[in-house]
Amino acid sequence: MLMIDNLTVSYGEHRALDGIDLTVGDAEIVCVLGPSGGGKSTLLRAIAGLESPTTGRIRRDGADLAGVPTHHRRLGLMFQDHALFPHRDVIGNVMFGLRMHGVSRAEARTRASETLTLVGLGGYEQRAVHELSGGEQQRVALARALAPAPALLMLDEPLGALDRALREHLVDELGALFRTLGLAVLLVTHDHDEAFALGDRVVILNRGRIEQAGSPVELWTRPATAFVADFLGWNVTRALAPGLVAVRPDALRLEADNGRPAPRMLGTVTRQTFRRDHWRIHVELADGTALDVELRDSRAPELGAAVAISVDPADVIALPD
């Protein structure tokens, strides 16, 4: 169990992390989601002891980690760029942590081999790391972090360096692996799909502050702040209600303007993009604001077409102003 109370990391005037409270339970997978520069990596580095907190406490199983040097924290950290040791072969990389924890060479070799098999790299022991593909390097980095059986596994954009097809495949694989091993995992990413697919809990971090935390479904259905709604691709607008509200693009319905009365808004199509299985239609309303509408239809209204947008009031979420 990792508990973080009121963690702040400042660099001069700038607060990379600002009053973070966060818990990662045993066998829980927590995904921290946020834009680049939001403080995600700093959070992992502070937990690892690579950055010094300005204020706040980090405890693992009740024990305060302040003053515990990085190498005694029993954590796993996988870097986005993998940071494999170029002068060691694959098994040498995976054995490193075991050897540092005093495991004998022979046993370290056996356990490293087992870990490599676990991540699907059995037989890769003697390969040089620079000969490996991006996906294989990612697995070696994962095996290296897993091998010493860390109390908490932290991953910094684990799939960020990989191409899209590989990423989608590995998300499923990673999730299955984490649950099989019953690991406590803290993963940071800027990719929604990754966070929602893997996390038991998703924490949205922006400018060093937690905007919202909750289960994937909670977050996806009830964004609590304008930032979260916007970040998750919702329309954030004042056009639908007296105050600031959020509405999902797929909750909006588009009709040709047939002159029927409200509740609906009139506007003009100014942009249309085809996205695999839907159209995204950008509509500019009469008052100058704009809404994105997701349209599941093979045909889209033409540019400049006058359209009417209607919405079920139940799909509209009020946001704090």
Added chain:
Amino acid sequence: MTPRTRAVAWAAVPVRWVRVGVPVAFLVAFFVYPVATILGRGLWPDGHLDLSPLGDVVGDAALRDIAWFTVWQAALSTVLALAVGLPGAFVLARYRFRGRALVRALIVVPFVLPTIVVASAFLALGVEPSLGAILLAHVFFNYAVVVRIVGGLWAHLDPHQEEAARVLGASRVRAFAGVTLPALRPAILAAASITFLFTFTSFGVILVLGGPTRSTLETEIYRQTAQLLDLRTAAALSILQLVAVVVLLIAAGRFQGRRDVALGLRATSDTARPVRSLGDRALLGANLTLMLALLGVPMAVLLARSFATANGPSFGFYRALGELRSGSVLFVPPVDAIANSLLFAVVATTIALVVGGLAAFAVVRHRRGRALEAALALPLGISAVTVGFGFLIALDEGPLDLRTSWIIVPIAHALIAIPFVVWLIAPILRSIDPHLREAAAVLGAPPRRVWREVDLPIVGRAFAIAAGFAFAISLGEFGATLFIARPERPTLPVVIYRLLGQPGAQNFGAAMAASTILMALTVIAILTAERVRVGDIGTF
């Protein structure tokens, strides 16, 4: 083949030949031939092979001691330079702080300073000629070699690798030893071999700071030739040194050949971090203090001593440079040496840029260019004294009878400057991104325009920096010049050496003044070259 392509092919042939031919001809005439003459003088005295001079040298206990001293003082100098330089390399590679670029530029100044100036500076500090003085001066010179070569790689290493090791349970020390050190090994080896080579063939420092009792192969060759007139022993010593240097270069090349591990290099901007903790601050402060004490203080004291006449601060020593005093070992007023040095430097720089520039193009464009690059580096490794000695005994007849002409001095300087010119220009030629040329072409620039807009600004700047270096090398060259400069046309380093050899505060002060002038000229040459921009491209 269309007429047009044939015309291009014909035009290309002479250029190729000039590019390779000129450097090769220069090397053969002014390096291979003189060195071969040394070999001949030493081993073929009467038209048949006679290895007895080598045997005599090896059998001579005094000479064996000299050889042994040469090796261990170089080894010790190298170890010390690494010990002092590695923390400096770390600090400049890993910390982001105000003035970092300036510090990086300033620490290179000692490297280009004439050896004789540095020797004077340490004498000015009150350091007595001793082993310690030699080591101190060698560290002074080679600090920049270690910091720039090792720091250059260090700044590109991914700091995440060391952090990954820490998270995996390695202490700071183990993470450094297990991860960073192996990654730095090629750079450390390169810096160590260059430092060893420089200190192995060091001349001015040993001559001035070694005192009468300490000598290395380099100074012994000079002594045997100039003082004892024993050319056979000198030739034998030159051959021994030559063999040692070649063996060393080959060994260093072997080690560096193994550096082809992909290191996961990063842009330097990603790897440096601000100075935050107390430990960071202490480490940075200690290193900056050391740089100031080791590199800055000797130069400052030299400057101060040049003004410190018996009657208080004045230009007295500078004025004395204009006089030829009776009983002086000099044939001309010292101030003449300034004009000589500048003239030689202009001529040497011109030769070095033409020959070295052509060679750089050849090195980049031809498959066997690397061999040419290595061959051109030989004069540097084989030492200035051997070059001067070779000129003295070889260039005395036929079309190459240059011994009485002043041109022989700038030619020797150019020979030593050429490897630096090639090293500075070739990598830049190589690094011009073909995409830049393609982008310019796609944007509508015809080939000549592409050359003018893309290649010229980049290459031009490389040439300017190389010119500054060549100029500084010529200004400061001492070992070869001492052999070949005519007494009535001495250079500044020769005059300084003669003045230092004379007793009396007046001579010492004059040496300080001349050293200060030489230091100023060198720094001006380097700084001017650094500021030159050809075309309107910014820094790159």
